[in-house]
Amino acid sequence: xxxxxxxxxxxxxxxxxxxxxxxxxxxxxxxxxxxxxxxxxxxxxxxxxxxxxxxxxxxxxxxxxxxxxxxxxxxxxxxxxxxxxxxxxxxxxxxxxxxxxxxxxxxxxxxxxxxxxxxxxxxxxxxxxxxxxxxxxx
Amino acid sequence: xxxxxxxxxxxxxxxxxxxxxxxxxxxxxxxxxxxxxxxxxxxxxxxxxxxxxxxxxxxxxxxxxxxxxxxxxxxxxxxxxxxxxxxxxxxxxxxxxxxxxxxxxxxxxxxxxxxxxxxxxxxxxxxxxxxxxxxxxx
Numbered sequence: 001x002x003x004x005x006x007x008x009x010x011x012x013x014x015x016x017x018x019x020x021x022x023x024x025x026x027x028x029x030x031x032x033x034x035x036x037x038x039x040x041x042x043x044x045x046x047x048x049x050x051x052x053x054x055x056x057x058x059x060x061x062x063x064x065x066x067x068x069x070x071x072x073x074x075x076x077x078x079x080x081x082x083x084x085x086x087x088x089x090x091x092x093x094x095x096x097x098x099x100x101x102x103x104x105x106x107x108x109x110x111x112x113x114x115x116x117x118x119x120x121x122x123x124x125x126x127x128x129x130x131x132x133x134x135x136x137x138x
Numbered sequence: 139x140x141x142x143x144x145x146x147x148x149x150x151x152x153x154x155x156x157x158x159x160x161x162x163x164x165x166x167x168x169x170x171x172x173x174x175x176x177x178x179x180x181x182x183x184x185x186x187x188x189x190x191x192x193x194x195x196x197x198x199x200x201x202x203x204x205x206x207x208x209x210x211x212x213x214x215x216x217x218x219x220x221x222x223x224x225x226x227x228x229x230x231x232x233x234x235x236x237x238x239x240x241x242x243x244x245x246x247x248x249x250x251x252x253x254x255x256x257x258x259x260x261x262x263x264x265x266x267x268x269x270x271x272x273x274x275x276x
Binding site for chain 1: 143144147148151169170173187190191195209210211213214217218219220221225226233239240245248272
């Protein structure tokens with residue numbers, strides 16, 4: 001049986017125990033809009049048509065609580081994850097300037113063999129956050 | 139300084155030590171196209187305009203090797219992560235039938251308060267994989 005189609009990525013996840021620091025980085029420094037926040041458990045951000053979920057793994061690992069209305073399965077990873085934002089080629093220089101002005105260390109900034117540029121930083125939890133041109137995977 | 143815009147999600151990551159099992163699930167069962175594969179290190183899949191990266195955290199945690207041409211930063215998480223595919227509302231029933239026919243256990247299948255439906259399964263590594271309507275975050 002052939003699988004039905006998927007449209008794309010609706011949600012990606014990273015984990016952080018300090019959600020306030022995560023929000024300061026993703027909303028404050030990177031300028032994303034917060035779409036939902038549950039103190040101590042999660043904070044979610046809009047990234048174009050999809051959502052970047054930041055969870056406190058201590059709170060999400062157990063899965064649905066007896067008093068939960070919704071049976072949302074548990075999950076929760078530790079150690080640095082990886083996520084990449086799509087950024088227009090003509091905005092990459094401006095992004096580097098913006099990150100440096102915000103005292104975010106640039107861990108790497110290079111061109112892939114196909115010519116697409118990637119910039120890598122760390123979020124406060126140590127996750128590897130990349131900004132890259134859509135042409136990387138065109 | 140206002141941050142430059144992001145276009146959306148270009149890459150999301152999950153981790154799995156058994157990449158063959160991951161490929162059998164994401165390509166074989168879910169029908170995604172493989173866009174890149176490095177045995178023992180990673181296998182990448184296309185999901186619409188973005189890419190789902192599956193990494194073996196044992197191989198990626200160390201970061202760039204001395205012989206690497208590209209200084210790709212290290213990362214690597216352990217424990218179950220979470221990722222959600224965007225699936226058209228009219229395909230959700232067909233997805234459930236397809237998953238059951240492939241002997242993939244349905245961990246949850248419910249409607250959120252806004253009426254959007256989510257189906258949750260596990261990949262072979264234990265990651266929580268969701269299929270949900272775009273209306274969940276509209």
